[in-house]
Amino acid sequence: MKIPRALWVAGMAVTLLLAGCSKKQETAEETSAVPSEQPAGGTPVDPATAGEITGKVTFNGPKPKLAVLHMDQDPVCVQKHSSPVYAEDGEVNGNGTVPNAFVYVKEGADKYTFPAPTEAVTLDQNGCLYKPHVLGIMVGQTLHIISSDPTTHNIHPLPKNNPEWNQSQAPGAPPIDKKFARPEVMIPVKCNQHPWMRAYIGVVKNPLYAVTGEDGTFTIKGVPPGDYTVEAWTATWGTQDQKVAVSPKGTATADFTFKPGAGT
Amino acid sequence: MALAIALVIAVITVISVYVFWAHVWWLPVDVSTHGASIDHQFMMTLIMTGIVFVLAQLGLAYFVWKYRDRGDRRPAKYSHGNNALEITWTTAAFIVFVGLNLLGYRSWASMRFTPAAADALRVEVWGEQFQFYFRYPGPDGQFGPTHVNLMNDATGNALGLDRDNDPASKDDIVTATLAIPVNREVELILHSKDVGHSFYVRELRVHQDLVPGMAIPIHFTASEDALNYNGGRYEIVCTQLCGLGHYKMRAFLQVMTQEDFDKWLKQQAEEQQ
Numbered sequence: 347m348k349i350p351r352a353l354w355v356a357g358m359a360v361t362l363l364l365a366g367c368s369k370k371q372e373t374a375e376e377t378s379a380v381p382s383e384q385p386a387g388g389t390p391v392d393p394a395t396a397g398e399i400t401g402k403v404t405f406n407g408p409k410p411k412l413a414v415l416h417m418d419q420d421p422v423c424v425q426k427h428s429s430p431v432y433a434e435d436g437e438v439n440g441n442g443t444v445p446n447a448f449v450y451v452k453e454g455a456d457k458y459t460f461p462a463p464t465e466a467v468t469l470d471q472n473g474c475l476y477k478p479h480v481l482g483i484m485v486g487q488t489l490h491i492i493s494s495d496p497t498t499h500n501i502h503p504l505p506k507n508n509p510e511w512n513q514s515q516a517p518g519a520p521p522i523d524k525k526f527a528r529p530e531v532m533i534p535v536k537c538n539q540h541p542w543m544r545a546y547i548g549v550v551k552n553p554l555y556a557v558t559g560e561d562g563t564f565t566i567k568g569v570p571p572g573d574y575t576v577e578a579w580t581a582t583w584g585t586q587d588q589k590v591a592v593s594p595k596g597t598a599t600a601d602f603t604f605k606p607g608a609g610t
Numbered sequence: 611m612a613l614a615i616a617l618v619i620a621v622i623t624v625i626s627v628y629v630f631w632a633h634v635w636w637l638p639v640d641v642s643t644h645g646a647s648i649d650h651q652f653m654m655t656l657i658m659t660g661i662v663f664v665l666a667q668l669g670l671a672y673f674v675w676k677y678r679d680r681g682d683r684r685p686a687k688y689s690h691g692n693n694a695l696e697i698t699w700t701t702a703a704f705i706v707f708v709g710l711n712l713l714g715y716r717s718w719a720s721m722r723f724t725p726a727a728a729d730a731l732r733v734e735v736w737g738e739q740f741q742f743y744f745r746y747p748g749p750d751g752q753f754g755p756t757h758v759n760l761m762n763d764a765t766g767n768a769l770g771l772d773r774d775n776d777p778a779s780k781d782d783i784v785t786a787t788l789a790i791p792v793n794r795e796v797e798l799i800l801h802s803k804d805v806g807h808s809f810y811v812r813e814l815r816v817h818q819d820l821v822p823g824m825a826i827p828i829h830f831t832a833s834e835d836a837l838n839y840n841g842g843r844y845e846i847v848c849t850q851l852c853g854l855g856h857y858k859m860r861a862f863l864q865v866m867t868q869e870d871f872d873k874w875l876k877q878q879a880e881e882q883q
Contacts, residue, residue, distance in 0.1 A: 413766025414881050416786030419741050419861055430881060433766040500855065514854075536764075539855050541741050544764030582765075 388459040391570045395594040399566040403447040403558050403578055407606035410436045410582075415542040422497035423474035423540065434479045435544070435581040443562020444604060446480040447580050448532060448548045450555035451566065452587065454574035460552040462486035466523065469535075469545060471499045471515070476535060476545030480581075482555040483547060485529055491515065491522040500538035503547065505530055512538055532579060546581060571596070578602040612678030619671040623664055630656065638812050641836035641844075641865070645815040647717040655710055721816075726797035726829035731790060735800045736769055737807035737820040740855035742846060743768050746783040746875060754779025761803065768803075783878045788846060789864045791871040792836055797829040808850035811863055813839070819850060836865040 412432040417423035437445055466488035470477040474495060483489055493499055493515050501522065502512035507530040513522055526533070526549040537543035548555060554574075556564035566576075571594045579585045583604035590598040629635065640649055726732075734745040734753060741763075747753050754776040761770035771779040790796045800809055802820040810817045813836075818828045836842055848859035866874060 415763075415766050416743065416768075416784070418786035420858065433764060435762075435765045498858070538853075539740065539858055541738060541763035541768070542766070 389457050389570075390459050391568065393568070396568045396570055397592040397594065397596040397598065399451070399554075399569055399574070399576060399590055399592060399598045399600055400564065401449070401600040401602065402561075402563045403444040403449065403580070403602045403604070404442050404562060405438045405444050405583070405605075406442075406603050409438045409442075410606075412437060417474055417540070417542065420474065420497055420540060422495060426473035426495065431473070431475070433542075434475075439560055439562055441562065443558070444580060445558055445560055445562060446478075446546075447558040447562075447564070447578050447602070448480050448482060448546070448555065449558065449564045449566065449576060449578045449600075449602075450482065450531065450548060450550050451552060451569065452531075452575045452577040454572055455552045455554055455570070458552070458570055460484065460554075463553065466490035468492060469501075469547075471495055471501075471537070471543070474499075474537075474540045474543060476537075476543055478545070478557065480532075480546045480557050481548070482557060483526065483549055484553055485527065485549055485551055486525055489524045489526070489547070491524065493517070493519070498539055499543075501535060502538050503533050503535045505533045508533065508549070514539075531577070532581075546579075548579065569598075576600045580604055583607075612675050616671040616675040619667055619674065623667040623671075627660065627664060630660065639835070639839055640813065640815060641833055641839060642814045642816070643831040643833050644717065644721060645833075647720075648815040651710075651714045651717055654713070658706060658710070721828050721830055722818075726827070727795045730795040730797045730829055732797045732799065733788065733790070735788070735798050735809055735820065736803060737801070737809070737848065737852075737859075738763075738768070738803040739805065739853045740848070740859035741768075742786065742788075742809070742848075742859070742861035744785050744788045744861075745769060746785070746878075748781025748783055748879065750778060750781055752778040754782050781879070781883070783875065783882055785878055787862050787864055789866055789871055789874050790832055791868040792832050792834060792842075792865050794868060795829055795831045797827055800824075800826040800828065805852050806850045807848045807852050807859070810847050810849045811844050813844045814863070817849070832865045837867070842866060 412434075415431045415433055417427070417431065434446060439445055462484045467481055467483045468490045469481065470492050472494040474497070491501055496517045498514055498516045500512055500514045504510060505526070507528045508526050511524075515522060526547070529549050529551050531548045531550065532546040533549060535545040535547060554566050554569055556566050558564050569592045571592050573589065573591050575587055576590055577585050577587050578600075583606075586602045586604065588600045588602065590600050592598045637649065637652070640646065732747060732751075736743040736745065745753060754771055754773075755778070757770040757772055759770065760767055760772060762768070769784055771782055771784070773779050773782075798809070798818075800818055800820045801824075802822045804822060806822065807820040808817065809820060814830060814832065816828065816830050818826060820826065836844075842865040844863045844865070846861040846863050848856060850856075852859060864874075
């Protein structure tokens with residue numbers, strides 16, 4: 347029996363359409379099926395017994411000389427600064443402490459449940475620098491990326507354990523919201539428009555982390571009693587681990603001292 | 611209809627000639643000592659190709675009109691053409707193109723194949739996605755080695771210098787603006803860290819690709835005029851499509867007196883040592 351041509355064409359069109367739809371469904375399922383390492387169940391943290399981990403990160407050696415960041419290619423970046431801008435990696439405070447060290451509970455907290463906070467962590471692009479330079483975020487928590495610069499940026503994280511992406515953000519463009527599905531310490535973030543821009547994101551399974559500031563100290567609050575391995579990460583001198591024991595409502599101390607040459 | 615098409619061709623020809631004749635979009639001012647020979651070559655090429663363009667276009671318009679459909683349904687005739695004429699103008703075109711190349715070669719080679727003067731200022735140009743860096747050798751006149759594992763823009767060490775361990779690198783000065791003294795020959799040595807880029811300063815008539823894995827030298831001198839336009843500041847643009855941010859890959863060239871240049875270089879050195 348000969349099939350009329352119009353019927354044959356219509357049949358093919360319907361077949362192709364269905365094939366296209368089913369492919370789309372597969373893609374959507376693939377995207378949503380990115381495995382999250384967020385624990386489904388576990389022991390909830392009892393705030394009444396939670397303690398804290400505190401300490402200081404110091405550098406034992408001659409204070410490194412920081413190089414000037416050359417922003418001349420984009421006059422917008424130059425105009426945002428009235429004095430030379432220096433690299434942030436390798437920075438040591440006046441008192442010998444280290445800013446921008448990421449300190450987090452690396453081991454020992456897996457049995458507890460830490461739901462991802464609903465509030466986002468903000469990463470700003472200001473003066474053609476990422477602010478903050480180092481930040482922590484929980485798996486599944488929203489990273490809210492904004493720009494305060496009247497120039498186009500291109501945010502480009504370079505993860506090893508999460509999908510890589512890069513996205514441009516023109517002046518006045520809406521914020522970009524992203525999440526990371528797997529823990530990873532640290533994810534460097536560059537800007538494809540301004541090669542000197544760098545941020546580091548620590549993606550962790552719990553909220554037990556802190557970033558040192560101008561005094562080089564940190565405090566990690568809400569730590570359930572127990573034994574933990576705490577790691578301090580620096581962009582220049584690598585990482586150091588320490589074991590600490592937190593008693594109920596107690597404060598454990600973990601000081602870290604980095605030396606020149608380590609981690610490079 | 612044939613007359614309308616012929617007229618359209620003629621009008622396009624006239625407008626095209628006018629655009630060049632009236633300098634509607636023209637070359638920017640020349641501030642180099644070699645630029646006159648480049649501009650001369652450009653004008654010669656433009657005039658010769660312009661004459662051929664006008665003759666070809668008007669000939670086309672004439673034939674469109676001459677061999678129009680006259681409505682008398684006469685059969686078309688095949689014409690093989692004239693072999694002698696074909697050979698003549700093919701040979702003439704060959705001579706013109708080879709001749710233009712030979713003439714232009716002199717200007718081109720004088721910046722590339724002849725060595726720069728002994729007292730020329732040597733500067734390295736480094737391209738990367740999407741930024742130019744410039745390196746001055748410092749008082750020792752030597753460029754230190756670059757180390758790929760140390761290259762990191764975020765630490766301000768885009769060229770991977772090991773200032774602590776390489777004595778030649780210790781006094782190297784890396785900048786993102788290219789400053790040069792007026793009336794002194796400058797030799798640029800062009801490098802690329804990643805993909806192909808191009809270094810182009812229109813007013814200097816300097817245009818050269820940066821090729822990964824190669825060190826390409828080119829030399830020129832900024833003339834006295836260079837100080838008189840735009841405060842001596844000129845745009846350096848990448849003209850080789852090098853990626854997503856290519857459109858923003860640029861830097862600035864600042865021409866200064868030798869005295870100002872010495873001060874500027876000293877200030878840069880102090881910031882970096």
